[in-house]
Amino acid sequence: MAQSSQVLLTENRRLGKQTVQFGHPPAIAGFASVVGPKEGQGPFGKLFDVVKEESLLGEKSWERAETMFMLEASRLAMRRAGTAREDIDYMLAGDLLNQIIASDFAARELSIPFLGLYGACSTLAEGLGIAASFLSYGIARHILVTVSSHFDSAERQYRYPLEFGAQRPVTAQWTVTGSGAFVLGPTGNEERTPRITHWTCGRVVDMGIKNPNDMGSAMAPAAADTIQRHFEDTGRGPDDYDLIITGDLGKLGLKLATEVLKRANVTMGDSFTDCGAIIFGNDQDVHSGASGPACSASMLGGPLLKRMMAGEMDRLLIVPTGALFSPTSFQQGESIPSVAHAVVIEMAPGEAEGRP
Amino acid sequence: MNIGQSYFWAFIVGGLWCVLAQLTVDLSGMTPAHVMVAFVSLGAILSGLGLYQPLVALGGAGASVPLPGFGHALVTGITQQMEDKGTLFGLFSGGLSATAIGISAAVVFGYLMAILFTPRGKR
Amino acid sequence: MGASKGAGAARNGSGKNAGGGRSKTSRPASSRPASPKEQKKYQKIAQQARPRPPVLINCIKAFLTGGVICLVGQGVLNYFIRIGVKPPDSGGPLAGVMVTLGALLTGIGVYDVIGKFGGMGSALPITGFANSIVSPAMEFKREGYVLGVGARMFQVAGPVIVYGLVTSVVVVLIKMAVMALTGKS
Numbered sequence: 294m295a296q297s298s299q300v301l302l303t304e305n306r307r308l309g310k311q312t313v314q315f316g317h318p319p320a321i322a323g324f325a326s327v328v329g330p331k332e333g334q335g336p337f338g339k340l341f342d343v344v345k346e347e348s349l350l351g352e353k354s355w356e357r358a359e360t361m362f363m364l365e366a367s368r369l370a371m372r373r374a375g376t377a378r379e380d381i382d383y384m385l386a387g388d389l390l391n392q393i394i395a396s397d398f399a400a401r402e403l404s405i406p407f408l409g410l411y412g413a414c415s416t417l418a419e420g421l422g423i424a425a426s427f428l429s430y431g432i433a434r435h436i437l438v439t440v441s442s443h444f445d446s447a448e449r450q451y452r453y454p455l456e457f458g459a460q461r462p463v464t465a466q467w468t469v470t471g472s473g474a475f476v477l478g479p480t481g482n483e484e485r486t487p488r489i490t491h492w493t494c495g496r497v498v499d500m501g502i503k504n505p506n507d508m509g510s511a512m513a514p515a516a517a518d519t520i521q522r523h524f525e526d527t528g529r530g531p532d533d534y535d536l537i538i539t540g541d542l543g544k545l546g547l548k549l550a551t552e553v554l555k556r557a558n559v560t561m562g563d564s565f566t567d568c569g570a571i572i573f574g575n576d577q578d579v580h581s582g583a584s585g586p587a588c589s590a591s592m593l594g595g596p597l598l599k600r601m602m603a604g605e606m607d608r609l610l611i612v613p614t615g616a617l618f619s620p621t622s623f624q625q626g627e628s629i630p631s632v633a634h635a636v637v638i639e640m641a642p643g644e645a646e647g648r649p
Numbered sequence: 650m651n652i653g654q655s656y657f658w659a660f661i662v663g664g665l666w667c668v669l670a671q672l673t674v675d676l677s678g679m680t681p682a683h684v685m686v687a688f689v690s691l692g693a694i695l696s697g698l699g700l701y702q703p704l705v706a707l708g709g710a711g712a713s714v715p716l717p718g719f720g721h722a723l724v725t726g727i728t729q730q731m732e733d734k735g736t737l738f739g740l741f742s743g744g745l746s747a748t749a750i751g752i753s754a755a756v757v758f759g760y761l762m763a764i765l766f767t768p769r770g771k772r
Numbered sequence: 773m774g775a776s777k778g779a780g781a782a783r784n785g786s787g788k789n790a791g792g793g794r795s796k797t798s799r800p801a802s803s804r805p806a807s808p809k810e811q812k813k814y815q816k817i818a819q820q821a822r823p824r825p826p827v828l829i830n831c832i833k834a835f836l837t838g839g840v841i842c843l844v845g846q847g848v849l850n851y852f853i854r855i856g857v858k859p860p861d862s863g864g865p866l867a868g869v870m871v872t873l874g875a876l877l878t879g880i881g882v883y884d885v886i887g888k889f890g891g892m893g894s895a896l897p898i899t900g901f902a903n904s905i906v907s908p909a910m911e912f913k914r915e916g917y918v919l920g921v922g923a924r925m926f927q928v929a930g931p932v933i934v935y936g937l938v939t940s941v942v943v944v945l946i947k948m949a950v951m952a953l954t955g956k957s
Contacts, residue, residue, distance in 0.1 A: 310803065329770075331771075347770060348770040349770055353914065354914045355770075444770070444771060445768075445770050445771065448771070449911055449912075453907070453928075454768065454907040454908045454910065454911030454912070454927075455768040455769070455770075455771060455884065455907070455911055456768050456878050456881060456883065456884045456903070456906070456907035456910055456911065457884060457887070457903065457904065457907040457908070457928070458878075458883045458884045458885075458886060458887020458888070458890075458894050458895060458900060458903050458907075459681045459887055459891075459895065460674075460681070460830070460887065460888060460891040460892075461888075462678075462825065463822075463823045463824070463825045463826075464822060464823070496803070498806065499805070499806065499811075500806055500810070500811045500814040500815065500818075501806075501808075501811040501812075501814075501815055502815065502818060504678070507818075507822070510818040510821075510822065513818075514806070514814060518801060518802075521801045522801045525800065525801055545821060545822060545823065548821055549817065549818055549821055552817060552821070553814070553817075557801070581823075652850060655846055655849075655850060656843055656846050656847075656850075659839075659842045659843055659845065659846035659849075660839040660840070660842060660843050660846075661839070662842070663838050663839050663841065663842025663843075663845070663897065664834075664835035664836065664838045664839030664842070664893075665835070666838060666896060667834040667835060667837065667838025667839070667890075667892050667893040667896050667897070668831045668834050668835045668838075668893075670834070670892035670895070670896045671827075671830050671831050671833075671834035671891050671892040671893065672827070672831060673892075674891065674892055675825045675827045675830055675831075676827070681891075681892065681895045682904075682928045682931065684892060684895075684896075685895060685896065685900070685901070685904070685928065685931075685932050686931045686932055686935045688896060689932050689935055689936040689939070690935050690936065690939040692936075693936060693939040693940040693943050694939065694943055696940075696943070697940075697943035697944065697946065697947050708842075709845075709846050709849055710842050710843075710844075710845030710846040710848070710849045710866065711839075711842040711845075711846065713845070713849075713863055713866060713867075714841065714842050714845040714866070714867075714870055714897045714898055714899075715838065715842070715896045715897050715898070716896050716897070716898065716900075716901060716932065718863075718898070719867075719898060719901070719932075719936055720936050720939065720940060722863055722867070723936050723937060723939075723940035724940045724943055724944060727940055727941065727944045728944060731944070736948075740941060740944065740945075741941075744936075744937050744940050744941065745937070747863070747864065748864070748867065748936075749864065750864040750865060750867055750868040751864070751867030751868060751870075751871050751898060751901075752933065753868075754867075754868045754871040754872055754875070754902075755871045755874075755875065755901065755902045755905045755906070755929065756905065756925065758871065758872055758875035758876070758879075758902070758906065759875060759902070759905040759906040759909040759921075759925055760909060760921060760925075761875075761879075762875055762876075762878060762879035762906045762909060762910055763906070763909035763910045763913045763917075763921045764913075765879060766879040766880065766881070766910055767910065767913065768881070768907075768910050768911050769881050
């Protein structure tokens with residue numbers, strides 16, 4: 294028992310330069326994923342909780358539809374956690390739209406004290422890390438973390454109108470339509486509960502990539518930087534994880550991140566992959582893969598945590614990646630700064646079994 | 650040139666313009682919007698050099714339907730009206746008069762389509 | 773107990789030395805912004821890893837798509853000539869018909885499908901110009917008919933008209949100057 298993991302530690306510790314180890318690792322008490330039709334047709338289609346038949350959801354705009362995705366995922370996650378709206382102390386949420394309106398409007402409906410986050414597609418890890426910190430320092434009991442993205446709302450903001458007849462470049466990525474929601478709390482309902490044990494907050498890395506249609510190349514160095522830092526801070530390596538999965542590097546970005554890590558003498562094995570590279574099938578015509586905050590969030594809130602609950606994986610390192618640019622910045626010729634945060638999720642006994 | 654030949658050359662000339670534009674996008678990494686702008690200007694320049702009219706004579710719609718043909722129409726419109734109605738008048742009214750039908754149709758039908766249709770979600 | 777069953781927890785016992793695939797000679801992670809030299813080096817790697825667009829296939833598709841659109845245009849043109857429109861006067865009506873076709877195909881949601889196949893083959897013809905006006909008009913209807921439809925309509929077509937007009941005026945002025953200098957007028 295003594296050797297069995299930091300799960301039973303009681304003090305929060307700061308490891309190295311960027312990593313926090315949580316003394317009372319907060320549980321992911323409830324989680325949910327709601328996605329659009331294209332995601333449902335992908336290889337993980339059956340593992341998402343809800344697959345919508347169309348992506349407008351009967352709303353009058355794509356932006357409102359995105360809010361509805363977030364609301365449905367949030368409500369489902371709260372129900373699974375056995376928590377009512379009133380039991381949640383904070384809602385941490387973010388998305389890609391200007392002034393994060395999808396989250397703002399979902400927060401208006403839920404009426405939970407709200408902190409809006411922006412980390413582009415890395416927002417999930419930003420939220421999970423902050424929520425785990427709050428919980429671990431005992432200043433909250435339950436926190437809802439949720440992020441969303443929507444292909445059609447992102448397209449009109451970042452690229453062209455939907456009916457514009459342009460070809461997508463080979464490095465382009467397809468924004469995931471959907472949302473993932475997570476209720477973090479001191480305990481889970483299940484006997485074995487996924488818990489957040491570590492959080493490595495990434496720094497912003499910019500290698501001067503300017504092409505907004507090639508976000509994988511822009512984000513790969515940030516992902517590599519955070520992963521390398523995580524290993525240094527924790528003394529762990531790639532083999533210590535059943536799965537190391539980045540957010541939305543896409544096929545090209547995953548290749549580049551592996552290469553950058555290799556040049557730093559960190560050899561990633563077969564357990565290293567990327568949500569954006571696998572969420573869609575090769576026949577789905579998405580070029581380099583997927584992107585969007587909902588890419589890592591729907592994968593974590595669906596296939597990944599379900600596999601952990603089923604005992605297929607015990608320790609997961611998820612590294613959502615974000616390209617921190619706006620239409621204004623790239624039109625002004627700026628390069629694309631990127632960030633990645635790493636979160637360790639480990640299966641551990643629920644409160645009833647192992648905790649004081 | 651008989652009817653059959655006119656179709657043949659329209660296909661070839663129009664197709665080749667599009668290949669040139671596609672190569673520009675694929676090899677230079679320019680966006681389609683930038684290429685559309687560049688090719689209109691290119692058409693105007695070729696027209697000024699006297700090279701576009703022979704292409705229209707050969708390719709017919711194959712030379713006038715692609716956007717360089719739009720640039721050519723602007724230049725010939727200006728030149729024509731400068732001869733007919735005076736230099737300054739032609740310089741500022743010739744271009745838009747020559748292309749008025751296309752632009753007006755696009756605006757009117759654009760508005761109409763916006764009223765009638767809503768974009769569909771992509772799959 | 774529960775946790776000790778897990779492979780993760782068991783591995784965790786090896787604690788600090790659990791280096792895994794990480795070599796001892798691992799270069800420490802940097803904590804300062806990347807230098808221009810490092811940026812250049814990475815950009816070279818990224819450039820090499822980037823997949824090449826299927827240029828040949830794209831060109832064939834663009835050729836066929838653009839060719840067919842111009843074929844339709846030629847049909848319209850031949851019709852105008854048959855009913856007695858003089859060739860120099862046929863340009864405007866031809867553009868009008870093609871623009872109308874492009875607008876209709878955009879409205880019913882077909883032009884973007886053609887565009888995905890044809891690339892510049894459907895963007896370069898004047899039907900693509902119509903598509904570039906109609907698509908934002910439809911898309912931004914939700915932002916209202918004045919600041920949405922009205923203002924955004926020229927998102928792509930505006931620059932085309934601006935540069936077309938400015939270039940053509942400059943071209944004609946240069947032509948006039950050259951003629952004056954060479955005394956050909």
